[in-house]
Amino acid sequence: MIAYLGRRIVQSVLILLGISIITFALLYLLPADPVRQIAGRSATPATVESIRRQLGLDQPFLVQYGRYLANLLHGDLGRSYIQRSEVSQLIISRLPATLLLMVGAIVCELLIGLTMGLVAAVRRGSRTDNSLMVASFVGVSAPQFVVGLLLLYVFAVRLSWFPIGGYGTFRHLVLPSLTVGIMGAGWYARMMRS
Amino acid sequence: MTNPTVPDLASPALSAGSQPPAKPRPGVLRRLVKRRLAVLGLVIIAITVLGAIFAPWLTAFGPDEQLFDGLTLSGEPLPPNATYWLGSDLLGRDLLTRILYGARTSLFIGVVANGTALVIGTLIGVTAGYLRGWIGGALMRFTDLMMAFPALLLAICLAAVFEPSLWIVALVIALVNWVQTARVMFTQTSSLVEREFIAAERTIGASGARILFKHILPHLVPTIIVWGTLGISTTVLLEATLSYLGIGVQPPTPSWGNIIFENQTYFQAAPWLVFFPGIAILALALAFNLVGDALRDILDPTQRGRE
Numbered sequence: 114m115i116a117y118l119g120r121r122i123v124q125s126v127l128i129l130l131g132i133s134i135i136t137f138a139l140l141y142l143l144p145a146d147p148v149r150q151i152a153g154r155s156a157t158p159a160t161v162e163s164i165r166r167q168l169g170l171d172q173p174f175l176v177q178y179g180r181y182l183a184n185l186l187h188g189d190l191g192r193s194y195i196q197r198s199e200v201s202q203l204i205i206s207r208l209p210a211t212l213l214l215m216v217g218a219i220v221c222e223l224l225i226g227l228t229m230g231l232v233a234a235v236r237r238g239s240r241t242d243n244s245l246m247v248a249s250f251v252g253v254s255a256p257q258f259v260v261g262l263l264l265l266y267v268f269a270v271r272l273s274w275f276p277i278g279g280y281g282t283f284r285h286l287v288l289p290s291l292t293v294g295i296m297g298a299g300w301y302a303r304m305m306r307s
Numbered sequence: 308m309t310n311p312t313v314p315d316l317a318s319p320a321l322s323a324g325s326q327p328p329a330k331p332r333p334g335v336l337r338r339l340v341k342r343r344l345a346v347l348g349l350v351i352i353a354i355t356v357l358g359a360i361f362a363p364w365l366t367a368f369g370p371d372e373q374l375f376d377g378l379t380l381s382g383e384p385l386p387p388n389a390t391y392w393l394g395s396d397l398l399g400r401d402l403l404t405r406i407l408y409g410a411r412t413s414l415f416i417g418v419v420a421n422g423t424a425l426v427i428g429t430l431i432g433v434t435a436g437y438l439r440g441w442i443g444g445a446l447m448r449f450t451d452l453m454m455a456f457p458a459l460l461l462a463i464c465l466a467a468v469f470e471p472s473l474w475i476v477a478l479v480i481a482l483v484n485w486v487q488t489a490r491v492m493f494t495q496t497s498s499l500v501e502r503e504f505i506a507a508e509r510t511i512g513a514s515g516a517r518i519l520f521k522h523i524l525p526h527l528v529p530t531i532i533v534w535g536t537l538g539i540s541t542t543v544l545l546e547a548t549l550s551y552l553g554i555g556v557q558p559p560t561p562s563w564g565n566i567i568f569e570n571q572t573y574f575q576a577a578p579w580l581v582f583f584p585g586i587a588i589l590a591l592a593l594a595f596n597l598v599g600d601a602l603r604d605i606l607d608p609t610q611r612g613r614e
Binding site for chain 2: 140
């Protein structure tokens with residue numbers, strides 16, 4: 114049991130490591146050059162070079178990655194070159210909204226999905242069951258950006274039940290949660306039914 | 308977007324004996340047609356395919372043609388009317404025409420990206436399931452790794468690294484979408500490899516290639532068909548999402564996603580510019596889901612009798 118757990122933990126650490134390498138490599142390969150963005154358009158090549166050296170971006174890939182990893186292990190996510198602030202702070206400042214939306218979406222998912230699945234299971238084979246299962250398929254097949262825009266149009270623009278944008282109150286949370294929750298609700302409904 | 312229920316299609320057929328695997332039964336199409344929802348899916352797919360093929364003959368306009376009377380005098384797009392059935396877009400182009408040509412993009416991506424993903428997934432899954440050992444382990448850990456990676460983030464990064472073109476978008480989507488297939492193929496192959504008849508083949512000295520191609524691969528055909536169909540739905544949605552974010556298919560090449568991307572700023576005043584392409588995406592994704600689901604019921608012997 115402990116051996117199994119240990120193996121799984123080692124595996125997840127390896128997976129995390131792999132993800133960090135891929136992410137880092139992708140960013141490294143990106144054609145966008147942060148140094149040029151910081152230096153601005155009128156910077157001389159010498160300035161650009163000195164900024165590059167300051168940031169350590171002239172080092173080879175492995176050195177950069179190693180430094181990133183070492184910092185990461187010390188809890189330092191680094192600084193955003195463009196926004197000039199700690200990355201960890203940027204993430205934390207956005208975290209509450211993300212978590213709130215996540216909770217809202219899960220609630221929607223469960224409420225809609227479980228109800229649909231239960232009703233369909235109780236009336237298995239009936240017309241209700243069939244239409245609910247079609248509805249669940251629609252939920253699964255609907256792209257979220259379309260659902261979002263549709264909900265916005267109907268409930269915010271036309272009916273003005275909910276605000277179009279913004280953040281803070283319960284009313285702001287309803288439409289986004291529904292948007293994210295609908296797809297998950299489709300899966301829940303199908304799983305619940307069987 | 309991923310399918311949590313992994314159908315175990317191959318093994319039940321085997322428990323009946325180690326006969327050479329059942330080829331997809333000739334009655335599949337007939338049984339498919341008996342299901343109303345599957346028929347609905349097939350009809351939507353047929354309409355989309357026909358619309359894509361015959362687009363130049365179905366509309367009088369070009370997909371990039373900015374029509375002289377396509378905008379009002381104050382420069383607003385026209386709502387659906389007798390000339391422009393689905394209205395016109397922000398640049399005065401016929402929306403129906405763009406949606407028809409956009410179907411070509413969606414289907415191209417659906418076939419190429421999903422086909423590539425299916426090949427990669429099957430290769431990796433079957434190899435890992437057949438060889439096992441450290442190669443199989445490494446392959447599956449790599450699959451886990453890719454699965455843990457947020458698909459959209461990976462697609463965005465890849466799309467930024469490569470110059471976006473239709474083929475690159477297809478490739479990016481394939482690189483994101485092979486993971487599911489690989490997992491399913493791995494599970495199926497490893498349960499097949501443990502069956503007696505494979506061991507029997509080995510004892511009589513059959514080569515690895517013979518076992519793979521004559522005995523394992525044919526058993527996987529139903530799974531490949533089901534996942535191939537369901538996968539197109541995922542692919543179409545991912546293409547639409549990427550194009551909507553502006554990193555997929557680039558305008559002026561029409562794609563259902565980038566039609567919405569181009570017009571969404573105006574959507575409060577001209578909602579049809581979002582609705583029609585949105586419905587097109589939804590309908591096509593739904594169609595492949597319906598057909599794929601019906602195929603799974605039909606091809607999966609454990610489901611028989613429950614219909």
